[in-house]
Amino acid sequence: MAVDTPPATSTYLQLTPAPTRRRRSREALTAWLFLLPSLIGFLVFTAGPVVAAGVISLLDWNLFSSPTWVGLRNFARLGPDPTFWSALGNTAYFTLVSVPLTILVSLALALLLNQGLRRIAVFRSLLLLPYATITVAVAFVWIWLYIPHDGLVNAVLGWFGISGPAWLVSDSWAMPALIIMSVWKSFGFGMVVILAGLQAIPQQLYEAGRVDGASPWHSFRHITLPMLSPALFFVVVTSVIGSFQVFDQALIMTNGGPGTRTTTLVMYIYQTGFKNYDQGYAAAQSLALFAFIVLITAGQFLFQRKLVHYDK
């Protein structure tokens, strides 16, 4: 007992005897026991399915008949499949537009909230609500908002003399409609992260800038943005990964239509696996998506060396 109780002096570390092998083993066992649930969860629900997907991608399997080995044939099917490339194109379009928009909205709102507003917690909570609400509910609300004649969106546009499109059934407006809804749904997460980043910037930097005659724009450009770059980088990486996995809002609001205008890659994988009963090809598509995400994320990490500033 005396060994485990730290003395009230600052020489505790020097006085504490080195842990015995038995104690180290006990500590290791305790650590493993605490880690075990997460480890089991990771092995069963993450690593296991990834390995299984790798094996299934080499099979022709409709779930019921015995699977047959087809080697890399499922991967060879990706090239000539126009729906796969169309779904990839739609997903890229969604990502390229929605991620910058989400970051801009998040940044703008975070800057606003960082202006010493009273009751900031209330505003922060309110703005976080869309992110905390389940996508299914949000999607149904937005379906109502987008109704061509009686919907709120077109009614508001009508006040400015603009005749709004039939959003969710329009060839050219269905994807922008999804993007607008997704930005609204997800800006809260980015806003909270960026706000935390803003509040961590030392005020002395701004004071030094003011002493040197920096304008608000210069402060933003040369202090805020560099200091905020790790937070922004985190939001960009997670948003890009999330956007490449977009599924539920497109399924609920447009079911991939009209035509295949809003069919995303994950939606196509789901259709292939569970509607067309082509598990092998769906697994190959999943691994292709995984490869795209890994490549893009790796690219972002390479790029961050130039743009992200870590204050050491």
Place this chain on the structure above:
Amino acid sequence: MISKLSRRSFLELGGLAGLGLAAAGCSSAPTSGRATWSMWSSSAEEMKVWEDFGTYVEQQLGVRSVATLTPSSGYSTKLDLQLVGGTASLVTALNGTLIPTYAARGAHRPLDDLIAADPDFELDDFYETSQRISTFNGKTYAIGFDVAPTVMYYNKDLLKKQGVPLPSRTEPMSWAAFRELTKQLTEPGEQYGFTCAPAIGDLVSWIYCAGGNVMSADGGRSILGEPRAMEALEFVIDLFVKDKVTPPIKNLVTENSLSNFLQGNVAFLQNGPWQVVNARKAKFDWDVIPFPAGAAGSTPRVSGTGFAIPSGVREGAELDLAWKLLKTLTSTGALDIYAKAGRNNPARRSAGSAFQPPPANLGIVRNILAGKLAGGHAYDVTTNWNQVEQLLGQDLPRAFLGQVGIREVIDGLTPRLDVLMRQHRDTVSQATARKR
């Protein structure tokens, strides 16, 4: 009293809890002596019917009824996973459009041997269309619990208000007469003549009435581009795009022709009698009439559903219980419960009288099935119907929206449909080879 747990006790309890959880997980597998069955259920009313089915099963079989009820949208996926995982019920409900899909994949067993060995079972009591829908490659894979042709619902109040004579309760009107009537009853932005879903499931009735089909007789190629099918497709698309007698399509996912009709400003709705239970909520007087007759007469799609036994249920007491359960779930007594609740027209002739008015002319459903009035066409599907439906579902709605012409849509889809049809024919050939 709160007592401290030692680490050893904690680990022992943890281990026991783990074993308990594992045992609970295993308990979802079918157990002999329990009548397990799967069904879709998306409303409290449906739930009540299936509860009554459960009570009936327990009374008839003297074993516990255990129903796995899943919302209809997720039913198929859940059933797939249960079948693969070996946890499917002894008897599972199947939508008629999916019976060939499951049969061809060997997910469910043929029932012919069980039917032949059971002198008490009267297959003849089931409507022929129900039997046809339940058959794949010459074998029976399901026993029907409902079957019904598409009919035309109409708003009597609206027609009377417009001074339009009510249509015949027995004689189908011609397409030309129907088109004129819908135009006459349309006041743009206020009132519309007709509504249906912009999908193959509704279009196919018009195609059958024109004498066409989605696929050739051998199922090997798409014939949607041939004149008879094109006549039907153009007719319906024109109602939407040229004549504008239909309510504008607001979105393609939650667009619901029944809700359009229930608003009271649409004269005609194409749908099955399974919607009677919902249409009874209408705040106006309405009835049903035969589907409009095309070049091949009034022969709309006849849809049905049935119960089947998974192929994992192989022999012995388990198979015996499964067959008894399936017979009970499709018996006249059970179907009476189903029909009296107003869910749909039962698949048995002997239970038909339980599906009663309102609406006043509901009897046409049985007359059509019995061949006494107009006609019907069993919904022909392929073993990969999901894929066919999905492909058609991508581009057909664009024609309904006027974004692209129907000829262009069909020409673009035909090569891809042909690939699916060839795959279907190969699947049937393989199934035939296995049978030999």
